[in-house]
Amino acid sequence: MSMAQSRRDFLGMVFGGFAAAGGLAALYAMKRTWDPLPSVMAAGFTTVDLSPMKEGELRTVTWRGKPIFILKKPPEENCNHLPDETKKRLVKIGDSEYLVMIGLCTHLGCIPTWEPEKKIFHCACHGGEYDACGVNTFGPPPRPMDIPPFKIEGTKLVLGEEGPEYKKLVGKA
Amino acid sequence: MAHFTKANSVYEWLDQRLALTKLWKVLAAEYWVPKNINFLWAMGVVLMTMFTILVISGIFLLMYYKPDTKLAFDSVNYTIMQEVWYGWLWRHMHAVAASVVFLVIYIHMLTGIYYASYKRGREMIWISGMLLFVTFSAEAFSGYMLPWGQMSYWAAQVITNLFGGIPFIGDDLVIWIRGNFYVSDPTLTRFFMLHVFLMPIIIMMLIGFHFYSLRIPHVNNQEGEEIDFDAEAEKYKAGLKKESKVIPFWPVFISKDLFVLGVFMIFYFYLVFYHYDFAMDPINFDPANPMKTPPHIYPEWYFLWSYEVLRGFFFNVGPLSAMDMGLIAFGIANIIFFFLPWFDKNDEVAPAAKRGGFFIWFWLLVADMIVLTIWGKLPPTGFNAYIGYVAAVGFLALFAALPAVTARKKGLLSLVILVTLALYIAGYLEYTKALGNGIVIIALFAIFYLLFFLNPVFVKNRGGAQ
Numbered sequence: 315m316s317m318a319q320s321r322r323d324f325l326g327m328v329f330g331g332f333a334a335a336g337g338l339a340a341l342y343a344m345k346r347t348w349d350p351l352p353s354v355m356a357a358g359f360t361t362v363d364l365s366p367m368k369e370g371e372l373r374t375v376t377w378r379g380k381p382i383f384i385l386k387k388p389p390e391e392n393c394n395h396l397p398d399e400t401k402k403r404l405v406k407i408g409d410s411e412y413l414v415m416i417g418l419c420t421h422l423g424c425i426p427t428w429e430p431e432k433k434i435f436h437c438a439c440h441g442g443e444y445d446a447c448g449v450n451t452f453g454p455p456p457r458p459m460d461i462p463p464f465k466i467e468g469t470k471l472v473l474g475e476e477g478p479e480y481k482k483l484v485g486k487a
Numbered sequence: 488m489a490h491f492t493k494a495n496s497v498y499e500w501l502d503q504r505l506a507l508t509k510l511w512k513v514l515a516a517e518y519w520v521p522k523n524i525n526f527l528w529a530m531g532v533v534l535m536t537m538f539t540i541l542v543i544s545g546i547f548l549l550m551y552y553k554p555d556t557k558l559a560f561d562s563v564n565y566t567i568m569q570e571v572w573y574g575w576l577w578r579h580m581h582a583v584a585a586s587v588v589f590l591v592i593y594i595h596m597l598t599g600i601y602y603a604s605y606k607r608g609r610e611m612i613w614i615s616g617m618l619l620f621v622t623f624s625a626e627a628f629s630g631y632m633l634p635w636g637q638m639s640y641w642a643a644q645v646i647t648n649l650f651g652g653i654p655f656i657g658d659d660l661v662i663w664i665r666g667n668f669y670v671s672d673p674t675l676t677r678f679f680m681l682h683v684f685l686m687p688i689i690i691m692m693l694i695g696f697h698f699y700s701l702r703i704p705h706v707n708n709q710e711g712e713e714i715d716f717d718a719e720a721e722k723y724k725a726g727l728k729k730e731s732k733v734i735p736f737w738p739v740f741i742s743k744d745l746f747v748l749g750v751f752m753i754f755y756f757y758l759v760f761y762h763y764d765f766a767m768d769p770i771n772f773d774p775a776n777p778m779k780t781p782p783h784i785y786p787e788w789y790f791l792w793s794y795e796v797l798r799g800f801f802f803n804v805g806p807l808s809a810m811d812m813g814l815i816a817f818g819i820a821n822i823i824f825f826f827l828p829w830f831d832k833n834d835e836v837a838p839a840a841k842r843g844g845f846f847i848w849f850w851l852l853v854a855d856m857i858v859l860t861i862w863g864k865l866p867p868t869g870f871n872a873y874i875g876y877v878a879a880v881g882f883l884a885l886f887a888a889l890p891a892v893t894a895r896k897k898g899l900l901s902l903v904i905l906v907t908l909a910l911y912i913a914g915y916l917e918y919t920k921a922l923g924n925g926i927v928i929i930a931l932f933a934i935f936y937l938l939f940f941l942n943p944v945f946v947k948n949r950g951g952a953q
Contacts (some may be wrong), residue, residue: 345663348677354667379669379777421810423648424641425780438782439645440798441868453867454801456808 359474361467364407372428374417377473381417381425382462383435384471385446386410391433393447403447403461405479408469415448415459426459435459515737519720521708522734528706529747530595536748537588537755538694542687544581547574552633554679556672559635560774579763585627586766587755589789592620600827601849603836604707610828612704615697617825622690624790629682631787632675636771641784643670643678644777649797652814669777711836783866791863792856792882796820799859799879801872802917805929812932816879819939823886830886830943832894844892844900848885855881873918880910880935887939890946899946906934 360377367386374381404411419426424439435444442453449458465477494500553562567574599605605613632643647664651657666673714732723731734740770781786794797817800809839846858878865871884907891899913928
């Protein structure tokens with residue numbers, strides 16, 4: 315009697331274990347099926363030549379479907395008002411300094427608009443504001459606009475690769 | 488094998504094999520409903536009809552819709568709207584039904600709250616109904632993406648971004664949900680699948696479960712009277728129809744239901760033919776453009792209240808950013824109704840008008856949700872931001888106060904009210920920039936959330952009149 319019972323328990327556990335393993339494998343396959351495809355991952359690089367840009371000009375380029383703001387800063391606007399650790403948001407490429415950041419509001423991902431006369435980025439979705447250095451000054455945005463991984467090649471900017479300048483900027487080096 | 492005799496008719500032949508007579512009795516002819524109910528109890532049948540209309544009109548739209556970012560917009564706005572005969576009718580019926588279905592859901596929910604139909608054995612009815620609310624919300628959101636207009640796109644962008652607020656896995660989760668770094672083709676096709684297959688299947692199963700959950704506790708009535716359904720049914724079957732407190736679903740109750748449904752359908756088709764534009768945002772007639780955000784983004788009217796809770800917090804409190812607080816409040820707002828049976832500490836089943844302070848609580852909740860809905864559509868600039876804050880904190884405060892209100896604990900209720908008022912003043916000082924991220928606000932929020940989460944656990948049940 316007890317023999318039969320323990321044999322039945324054993325069979326139950328074997329069956330349960332088998333079913334659980336199969337279920338986990340299926341869940342993993344389902345998770346992977348929803349992952350971005352290799353072609354999507356590979357298309358993640360954008361190269362921009364910055365030499366034709368004028369001082370004070372804002373250019374928007376696309377990288378991974380996101381707008382990237384590139385602002386060539388006039389020398390007098392070097393973000394000195396920021397405390398030391400965030401001052402380094404400027405990138406020196408050639409002789410000029412640039413602000414390179416992902417042009418999405420860090421609140422919920424709308425695209426802020428650059429208002430050149432007020433020198434602010436204004437997000438129309440929830441009223442967030444950023445100063446000319448991309449630092450949040452009003453409203454719900456929790457942090458300054460993000461800096462995308464980049465590499466500098468002469469006067470060219472390669473988005474999607476982590477160069478030494480990027481690592482220095484975000485404190486990874 | 489069971490014993491079968493020769494059948495004398497097709498019905499009898501089927502009855503022997505499928506027990507049709509018994510099934511019909513169980514589901515309709517001897518399914519007992521209290522007499523003492525009003526038109527608000529017809530909302531279930533109205534919802535069922537609306538869902539059927541959504542499925543049928545959806546089938547016709549599905550035959551021409553193309554779930555591809557290059558084709559979707561034109562397949563809706565050109566093919567369906569201009570080429571397919573009566574394509575405009577299916578689209579307008581689908582869009583209007585999707586909108587009014589939420590109106591009826593809200594009436595249905597508020598009826599349940601007003602008449603206390605969520606407690607004393609009816610908790611599972613309430614929970615299955617709330618699950619339906621959540622799945623209908625997911626269905627509406629995924630469907631709104633399909634025409635691939637500007638509002639579709641940016642609503643998808645904003646809502647999928649919300650998952651980025653989850654600690655540690657947030658950023659990767661957003662990419663996983665979208666199937667790309669941004670909302671794009673894989674996002675559209677997977678939400679298309681959710682909208683036309685997975686969510687409808689889940690909704691149908693939940694509707695079945697919602698109906699089933701009614702069988703044992705039965706439908707509530709206008710006075711919250713406890714009815715002996717078996718005894719009353721016997722009276723009815725014995726011919727004492729006048730004395731009995733119940734009526735059968737078929738054909739008696741359904742005739743009342745169908746009358747209410749008829750009135751509602753006049754309203755519905757009036758909207759479909761003459762005012763379909765309210766469910767069709769003009770911004771959504773611009774094709775989706777990932778590089779250009781519309782100046783002002785807002786969801787459809789039925790999501791505005793929770794959207795306003797999300798953006799109601801406009802200042803940081805110590806380590807918590809405004810966005811984190813908005814996300815936490817939004818998360819709470821979306822699940823808090825599930826816990827209503829446990830936040831209500833009174834066992835008494837009676838209409839709100841007979842439940843003292845609860846009556847005031849109910850109408851404050853309705854008023855607050857209306858304010859949230861109106862301000863959810865306004866741009867959150869200037870004083871609007873402060874009103875949004877007051878209404879969002881007010882929504883949470885109402886739930887924090889509910890255990891004290893229903894258990895009649897005046898001291899505790901005063902405490903909740905005082906803390907809420909202090910939060911309003913602190914918020915105003917913050918709005919006028921008169922106060923930094925002071926320790927006072929942090930302490931106030933800490934007390935507030937403490938009251939919110941611990942209140943329902945520590946306040947004892949107050950037994951109602953048996």
